[in-house]
Amino acid sequence: MTGNLLLRNARLLDPLSGEYTEGDLRCADGRIAEVGPDLAAADVPTLDLRGAVVLPGLVDAHVHVTASTADLGSLPSSSPSYVAAHSARTMSRMLDRGFTTVRDASGADYGLADAQAEGLFRGPRLLFCGRALSQTGGHGDSRTRGTQVKDDHPCCAGLGRVADGVDAVRAAARDELRKGAHHIKVMASGGVASPTDRIDSTQYSAEELRAIVEEAEAANRYVAAHAYTARAVNRALELGVRSIEHGNLLDDRSVSLFLAHDAFLVPTLVTYWALKEEGREHGLPESSWRKVDEVLGAGLAALDRAARAGVKIVYGTDLLGGMHRHQNHEFRLRAEVQTPLEVIRSATSTAAELLNLTGEIGTLAPGAHADLLVLDGDPLADIGVLAEPKHFRHVVQGGEVVVG
Missing domain, CATH: 2.30.40.10 (Urease, subunit C, domain 1)
Known part of the structure; x- marks a missing residue:
């Protein structure tokens, strides 16, 4: 431009x-x-x-532009060209909603980022992480209990890659960094859209998480961690993770760790609201839909606790499929516990700080x-x-x- x-x-x-x-x-x-x-x-x-x-221009620091459906397990069987076309349309509509920069939290790659930068389609500036790192049976493992073969070939669409053990996670992190990742995403707890884990689980050992953080820091990048419970959030912060995605079940110790480590919280309240309202219409499996209640009510309380303590909070939405259209509703949800100025900062100046783009955006x-x-x-x-x-x-x- x-x-x-x-x-x-x-x-x-x-x-x-x-x-x-x-x-x-x-x-x-x-x-x-x-x-x-x-x-x-x-x-x-x-x-x-x-x-x-x-x-x-607004910043959304937690999007999945390749998530053309809420049935994330079906993405690897989709044609990459079909997913790319869907992603271009999704990003164009994000620009219409005022978002001029987005940080993808797994799924997007250098191809989409380069195409947007070259003007091949209209959309926000895209900061990508490639695929999120997940342990076997973790939030990024889309296999059901009856699926034995792991298939996360890089030519296929998908949000996660499975890597187990210190050597394997180092290699996976290095591979995403080789392809230009602006940050590394790691699944540090269970989640809603994954078929075989529990929301209250912790995922990856301390040694594995520490190795991932070391690789990101060596490349002057950082790690963003999906984490819900206080146990998962606190482990991640203690091990050097820079941003916590979601954090719905954090506690007072979490708040202290955010402040001590100068870390960021990226709540995503609107996705739970949207999943509860219409997730099943957009492909969310029934088993995942039943998990939503575990995190829906706690999200605002966690945001309120963190905001009152002065934690750096960044705007994120985490919407999937046809629910992307609710992207701006996050402003209204956060305003229930934050002032308008605080919410605006989360989508501008504080987001820029997290993305290491202070003075460039926001x-x-x-x-x-x-x-x-x-x-x-x-x-x-x-x-x-x-x-x-x-x-x-x-x-x-x-x-x-x-x-x-």
Whole structure:
């Protein structure tokens, strides 16, 4: 993206300070060039916003763009080309919902990231991890009890790869890093969509988790861990995991460990809401649907506990299949226990920090990517403005208007 654009008469929201500044914003070569009053730019497309609110493009730090169905076990039997076409459409619709950067939490690869970056399809910037690492019978092992043969060939679609033992997990982590992974995803507890594990289980030994963290750190990357229970969350944090995905059943010790290790929590409340409401319609097996209640009620309480203590919290949704359309509803759910500004930061400045892109995204400061969202309402007064894309006047990506 190398767009040039001038936005006039805007109310510019700084997520860090929570304050508005009235003025203009100029984009040049896909970056924010300057912010201030009465900016001049000859022969540049200009939008007079007449006081509309501008904030940085949104970040969703937990997506599965290749999850064309909630029946994750069926993905390996899908054609890779079919899954890629589905993923392109899913990402295009994410951009329509104001998300200009997403972090994939398993499934997407360098091919999708490169295709988006080259403009082969429209969609948010994609940070990928490849496949999540799972122990045999873990959350990333999609085999049912009667399936004996492990088939996670890299040419096939799928979210996880099974690796057991320190040497095997090192090799698996190195392989994902070889293919350009921005982070490594590991399954550190049971989950809803997996067929043979329990949500309250811990997964991988301390030695295996430590080895994965060592490999990520050696490559100047980090590990994100799927974990629900306090036992699983605390083990992962003690062993150097940087971000905990979900964390619905965390406890006070978890909060202390987040703060001590400067780690991040990525709750995904909307996926449980959506799975309970319509998961079975979109392919979620009955056995997985019955697991949802174990984590649904605890999610808000965990978010409240972490937010009150000052844990760094990042926006994530974890939606699958036809439920991706609920992506913005996470804003409304979080607002039940957080202020609008706190929720906005989770999808902008704090997300940028987790992704190691501070100064590049999640800010309106000069030098950042010119990824912007123009709203017809005040999200600090009503977070519903972000929960409903009908309030989005424009979405700007790389200095070019891509919506509106």
